[in-house]
Structures are given as structure tokens and as C-alpha cells.
Amino acid sequence: MSSARDVVFPAGRQALYERHRYSPAVRANGLLFVSGQVGSRPDGSPEPELEAQVRLAFQNLNAVLAAAGASFADVIDVTIFIVDPASKFERIWNLVLAEFWGEAPHPTATAIGVTWLYGFDFEIKVVAKLPEAPAA
Structure with a gap:
């Protein structure tokens, strides 16, 4: 059995992932496990405004999903992490x-x-x- 991981990289961000030493997503047994995605700009810096940061995190997530031939409609489990959820949860959730x-x-x-x-x-x-x- 091979221990090589079937890694998925979205276009244009491989250097960022390599710099931080993790894989954006790994395929295994018909599933795609996607690393936490944040609202980072191309250089890796945070988008400062909350709503724009959440939108950018989803754009980054969608790019990883698309690179694997999937979309958010294929997502079965989501975990979100929020700093100061008491003041931000409702805005983010909505x-x-x-x-x-x-x-x-x-x-x-x-x-x-x-x-x-x-x-x-x-x-x-x-x-x-x-x-x-699709069947061949």
C-alpha cells in the first residue's frame, strides 16, 4: 500500500501552501478532506473586513473544491471557526x-x-x- 497522498491544489496558490507546509485538500476513499480555508489574499495576508473575509474564504474553498472536480453542493460536513463568536456569529452565519x-x-x-x-x-x-x- 502506498503512503502517497492524493493532494489537490487550486490554481495559483500552490506556493502559498508549500510555504506553510500543508496540503489544501487530500482525496481518500471517494471523499475530499479540505484544510481550513481563510479569507486570505493571494499573498496570504488577511482580508481586513469581516464580510469580505468570509466571502474570500468561501472563494478560496470553492477554488479547492473545483480543483478536485467538486462544488459546495458535494460538501457533506462543515466546521467553521470564529474568533469572538458572540459578536460575529450571526453576521457570519446569515x-x-x-x-x-x-x-x-x-x-x-x-x-x-x-x-x-x-x-x-x-x-x-x-x-x-x-x-x-462517468462510466467509460
């Missing part, structure tokens, strides 16, 4: 549901309040079921 989650049925979701995210206010990690390849 933004996420309205703009990115689409129609029911929704994925499972867990929200966790944290004290630090390396300068970010929001992070999202997901597990998605990879679409099955």
Missing part, C-alpha cells in the same frame, strides 16, 4: 447561508469559537463526497 450554502438539504455543520486564527476572524474546513466519474 452571510454564509444566504450567499454560499444554497438550497436544502444542507451539510452538517459545527461552529467553534476560538481565540486565535493567525490574524483571521473566520476559517472553514469541509469534507466533500467526490462526484463519481
